[in-house]
Amino acid sequence: MTRHGKNCTAGAVYTYHEKKKDTAASGYGTQNIRLSRDAVKDFDCCCLSLQPCHDPVVTPDGYLYEREAILEYILHQKKEIARQMQAYEKQRGARREEQKELQRAAAQDHVRGFLEKEAAIVSRPLNPFTPKAASAGNGPGAVTRDSLSNATPCAVLRPSGAVVTLECVEKLIRKDMVDPVTGEKLTDRDIIVLQRGGTGFAGSGVKLQAEKSRPVMQA
Template sequence: MTRHGKNCTAGAVYTYHEKKKDTAASGYGTQNIRLSRDAVKDFDCCCLSLQPCHDPVVTPDGYLYEREAILEYILHQKKEIARQMKAYEKQRGARREEQKELQRAAAQDQVRGFLEKEAAIVSRPLNPFMPKAATLPITGDQEYLPLVWSLGGGFLKCILQLLPPTDGEQPGPSVGPLGKDKDKALPSFWIPSLTPEAKATKLEKPSRTVTCPMSGKPLRMSDLTSVHFTQLDDSVDRVGLITRSERYVCAVTRDSLSNATPCAVLRPSGAVVTLECVEKLIRKDMVDPVNGDTLTERDIIVLQRGGTGFAGSGVKLQAEMSRPVMQA
């Protein structure tokens, strides 16, 4: 069978290439793409700025950052946590005041119901020649006279203190001019949080822990370790290092470092060595070859590196974008 062209439509088989091309053109289905070398961060670049580090530091998980960038991120996250905590405390105080108002209103309703029931009790004989008490106009303190006779003035004074003061007849919520607070509460159909169907969101208590932007684990300034790369050529300045593909070497074996070379950072000295050097030389004595300090397993930090763009590099470099799927 002869080889078909990419745009050939005479074949009886719907090929894989035609399927991928039609999927990309239709706008439906999940798209997968293998990242190339140009989309991969170098091992000596900051995880935040994606630029070669001038003063690099490493976290206990092996993520490399520029010192200025990671300290600025930590301070920004602390300010954001303080802002969220302030908003949470404000909402919590508003809910507490709302609960107090509801309890106060419930207590007043109970007192009013008690007074209405006690006012209906008559402790003196009725005059058959006088109209009923319900038809007599009640003004001033005459409404509570039967209660005074039955309970005494001292107990009534305590109950009346619970009632709000009344200065004449108060208008209802629908009477009177429109207030300023009601103007602010008008619904808005173009802002999602102000629509009539929108409900007040309940803020959760924010965590006070500052986390690493890459690993998501708790991070403190004291956890950062300074990193000292060994340059391939000491005479080259920093600008010249950026243009070179091979910039640094192992501090012990002088092997060139790249994304294809697994590296580790020794915590006492901050020197960068290859993992091969760690396994063959350093783990035998557990002594830092740069300054002679004793090492532990915690002092050997494996440096996180990017991929090389090759399929067999051991790093998954595949980007995936989910899109709607046509249902049959």
């Protein structure tokens, strides 16, 4: 066997001494120690000074103290507690101020975000929409009196707000570019194609599939 195998660090057993050493170094776990005779007081000695009492006092639990030592200890503890309470109140005040600052900052961010969203909204003029009632439930076109439905591509004329079919636009209105209801001249911007709801058939030209993006789980 080599010399390395004879070293204490090569042992496969975690010894009691190593456990005690690691426990003391780590600062965790229960530590036990055997007290010597020097650490054990006599029955007539003060529990604080470990010296014989000249003016002894005893607690209801049987602990013996020198009167001067216990009074000095109590005064010292009162001063220490008052100092710690003052530091605690100061820390609480600083924490409250910090919370107030965070709340004010959050409120300002909320207001700023609201104003930015409002400023980003562009107001566009709404065009009047004047469909005419139909006896069969589907409104007729303003010019050709054709029945209108989801299967019929339609458009709105901006000046009059009249609803006509795209077939009427291509065959009649685009020739002279005049609103047949009011007689006003039209431009391409005055002809607004209506978005249809579709008929449920794939050939209607309307997207019939809805998507919703959600976060994915990654390994």
